[in-house]
Amino acid sequence: MRVTCTVNGRPCVADNVWEGESLLYVLRERLGLPGSKNACEQGECGSCTIRMDGDLVCACLVAAGQAEGADLRTVEGLAGEDGALAPVQRAFLDAGAVQCGFCTPGLLMATEELLERVPEPSDADIREALSGNLCRCTGYEHIMDAVRLAAARRTAVEGRPA
Numbered sequence: 001m002r003v004t005c006t007v008n009g010r011p012c013v014a015d016n017v018w019e020g021e022s023l024l025y026v027l028r029e030r031l032g033l034p035g036s037k038n039a040c041e042q043g044e045c046g047s048c049t050i051r052m053d054g055d056l057v058c059a060c061l062v063a064a065g066q067a068e069g070a071d072l073r074t075v076e077g078l079a080g081e082d083g084a085l086a087p088v089q090r091a092f093l094d095a096g097a098v099q100c101g102f103c104t105p106g107l108l109m110a111t112e113e114l115l116e117r118v119p120e121p122s123d124a125d126i127r128e129a130l131s132g133n134l135c136r137c138t139g140y141e142h143i144m145d146a147v148r149l150a151a152a153r154r155t156a157v158e159g160r161p162a
């Protein structure tokens with residue numbers, strides 16, 4: 001089958017997609033977007049987290065056909081056209097929250113979604129938002145720092161929410 005969707009603002013078409021194929025496979029292997037990582041393929045680790053029509057989903061659990069007509073955003077869509085890092089990416093780097101990087105794409109997507117919803121998150125909000133994303137390398141303190149830093153910078157630039 002053919003799957004037509006929008007990925008990071010660009011129209012995309014994947015042909016010869018098998019009905020049982022996951023959206024993660026389509027993104028990585030057919031559309032050349034390997035940023036979303038395949039770590040467990042069972043919805044357990046969050047490494048494949050993307051936005052689908054704005055919602056966070058584990059791309060490994062989404063059947064390719066479900067993405068027909070969807071508006072998808074992957075980690076490749078965070079940086080600017082000129083390659084400039086997005087604020088959440090810069091915050092993860094600055095806070096030392098990135099090591100092997102398997103978990104990082106999913107954490108970035110979850111953080112971006114959290115900060116859109118809750119511009120000034122509490123630690124409990126952050127833990128809740130990232131509870132579906134596992135990191136085996138850094139421990140979570142640097143990741144918490146990164147989200148706090150991203151939130152603080154965002155608030156400094158955009159002003160406090162009303």
Ligand code: FES
Pocket residue numbers: 037038039040041042043044045046047048049058059060061
């Ligand atoms: S690869 Fe999708 S949740 Fe782990």
Ligand code: FES
Pocket residue numbers: 097098099100101102103104134135136137138
């Ligand atoms: S940096 Fe390696 S799993 Fe998170």
